Amino acid sequence: MYRCIVIDDESLARERIVSFVNAHPGWIVVASCGEYSQAQAMLIHHKPDLCFMDINLVGGSGVELVKSLNQVLTCHWVFSTAHYEFAIKAFELNVADYLLKPFEDSRLVETLMKVEKLKAGESGSRKSILAVKSVGTVEFINVQDIIWVKGAANYVELHCKHKMLLHRETLTNLAYLLDPSKFLRVHRSSIVNIDHIQSLSSELGRFSLLHLTNGDEVKIGQGHKGALFESLGIDNPEEKGALPSQYENQTLSDVLS
Incomplete structure (x- = not known):
């Protein structure tokens, strides 16, 4: 639909x-x-x-x-x-x-x-394998190995488990090549593979950070929270006021339970 x-x-x-x-x-x-x-x-x-x-x-x-x-x-x-x-x-x-x-x-x-x-x-x-061009080489990576992507003008940083690759592409164009059920825009400059979200944490009563399986932290843009929580299958407690203290620094499995 x-x-x-x-x-x-x-x-x-x-x-x-x-x-x-x-x-x-x-x-x-x-x-x-x-x-x-x-x-x-x-x-x-x-x-x-x-x-x-x-x-x-x-x-x-x-x-x-x-x-x-x-x-x-x-x-x-x-x-x-x-x-x-x-x-x-x-x-x-x-x-x-x-x-x-x-x-x-x-x-x-x-x-x-x-x-x-x-x-x-x-x-x-939609791509399952992405060709990433570096100086003198082309490296092929499985898109499922991408944990998150950071946009920077006409380049993106592809953050994988043990490495970061610089790829000449805009974040918007790359988003068209990725499965939207797995890769979600969580900030105007960031896309995250939701399979690699380990936990969420809050600041001043608001969810503000994603903690990923490679140890990186990614900010959550205010305008992207609704779609993020919907994709994760959880209610957005912020819609009813300040985040309850029991949600602070919880793992994703704790929030979902």
């Missing part, structure tokens, strides 16, 4: 797309709104496969929102707007489609089919 979010400040336009997508086989709308900050929170939490994005939002610009999240989410963006003049800027952001209002239902069908093909291509491109 593909997951979609609809962002539009016009309620009728928003409801139309929501209704259409929910009626299309294999798709579900997980959230919708028309306000900038609420949209940002929804997108970071749900990490959808597709987002229909209006240009003019309450409190900000859809273009700027996509620009700010492009390095954080592996989402396909579709602008839905009455403003044709933003088309060039939109495609510079590598959007999947640009729907100019008013548009027919047939354009929505075309868009969903296009994204389905893109998602199928991504699944086929």
